[in-house]
Amino acid sequence: MFKELVLNDTLDAIKKAVQNKELGELTEEILNSGDIKLVSEKPKNADFGDFAVNVASMARYARIAPPVIANNIVKYLPTDNYTTSVVAGFINFKLSDKELAQVIEEILDKKENFGKPENIKKEKINLEYVSANPTGPFHIGHGRWAAMGSSLANLLKFYGHDVYQEFYINDAGSQIQKLGRSLNIRIKQELGENIDFPEDEEERKNYYAGEYLIPVAKKFLEENKPTDDIQVLSDYAKEYMERVQRELLENFRVHFDKFYSELDLHKSGKVEHYFNELKNKGELYEQDGAIWFKTTKYGDDQDRVLKKADGANTYLTADIAYHMDKLDRGFDRLINIWGADHHGYVARVKASIEALGGNPDKLEILLGQLVNLIINGEEVRMGKRRKMVTLDELIDEVGVDATRFWMSMRSIDTTLDFDIELAKRSTDENPVFYVQYAHARACSILRNAIKEKINAETGETSPAPMSEEELNDTFKNFNSEAMLKAVPTAKSLILKLEEFKSMIEYSAKTRAVYTICRYVQDLASEFHSFYNSNRVICEDKDLMKSRLCLIYAVKTVLKNALDILGVSAPEKM
């Protein structure tokens, strides 16, 4: 990576300068202590160069003015790949055309593997996300976790990790009975009985009054005789909802390796097993008829109940077993994506891992802020009794591509405003179309290179600039020498292409999927800009070939990035 190249060369040069005592009081000890942190970044002003390293921070150790430091370092920098200049405390690097041409060569060589790091510490990662109750359709909030989670999985895989995607189904517990009771009412309504959910707010909380159970009731009656057996109804409704959820996830390009059933977890005996283990370790105590877990010992702000006075387990009891089971399965790292409304839950899960002798640092919980829906410029709150907008309605309205992109384009730390009207628009207000358009445009140029041209006025045809075979040969037999021709007018575009590598690294390490969305917009912008001032298909055949390679590189990188986001890269629009 250019960033690393520049930084490492600078560090080497600093060492040499220190050895020759040209950096004042700066010693090798200070250098090795790690107190001095250098970063290579983009200069504010592009005229300065392509990369810059700020050495002013060394001034306090060296006790020399920053410009002198910079000049004394520059002396020891190699000169083959770039030219350098010193401005104040900055060393600016301008990459040579040859270096830039090699970027295109590398992309054409590696294609869909361009940007994959070579030697990373590969981790076996369990990524758990969405994990909704099977008691109703997904709402738009689930859509954010689905989009971000699957994109993160794609990203971490691309980066080189082993990623196992998991969905935890909360199919045990009282809410399933609640679902069955609610279905019972809908069935009776279908049969013409005059019955409805309770009016009283408190009593109504024991039911799911949403209309989504009406089709389930109809279907049930088609297949079964009416029954008051709540267990039968619960199971039916649960399976139905699970099926609906899975279909939607597939449609949304979200693929789980495993749907992990809480019910199975109970049946396996693991819940009791870990409960007993905590008990044996002396972490539990009894009070008011319930059994409590001393999570405060591990930093939680209050102790938690594991077994209620009525003898039933709490949700946490099963969740402890679930997380321990994940660790038992040999994952190096567990990543969970949770809504911010669950943040109070983090401490107790980490506490339980620690209490059971696991390493709580292996569990990484990404807390995501919630989603607001904007309809006609107004915020629509996902209120209890107001009509809820479901994920499938949203996808029907704006499409999979736009939904995925919009759900991923903001940092997980900020509340996402999802503006339906904007996401639907196919104009420059909508970044999804902007990026896809760039890809389609690049494809179009490649098509035109091998297509005969028809004059719109005269109707005369002129031969294609080159044959398909010749174009393929151009991509196959490229060399950076030949690509040099395209470089002078494409520098910032090439630098942006090269940035893909460091962007991926940053994004994977910080789990920040939104940086890919930003990158892809930047790259599209650089490409459109290049397109407007340079003709690709032109008289000078060497130049044309050189630029076609560049366009092919742009298309490749755009496609790679969009693949990670789960957004399609259309060849035509």
Next chain:
RNA sequence: GUGCCUGUAGCCCAGUUGGAUAGAGCGUAAGUUUCCGAAACUUGAGGUCAUGGGUUCGAUUCCCAUCAGGCACACCA
């Protein structure tokens, strides 16, 4: 009341761990098509980085306080 997240241009947001004149996009103003997709491009205008302190040669960035918005504080899941 306690904990977590947020506050940067009219709007929506970046700001890679403390450094050059604070950056994109949308919107807005003015331009750009006999030629590869104008769903595009170019150039402007627009900022007391919520407020007040502190640390530092230097703070949008780190610390403290205050204000504003969101979320959570169950023997629910």
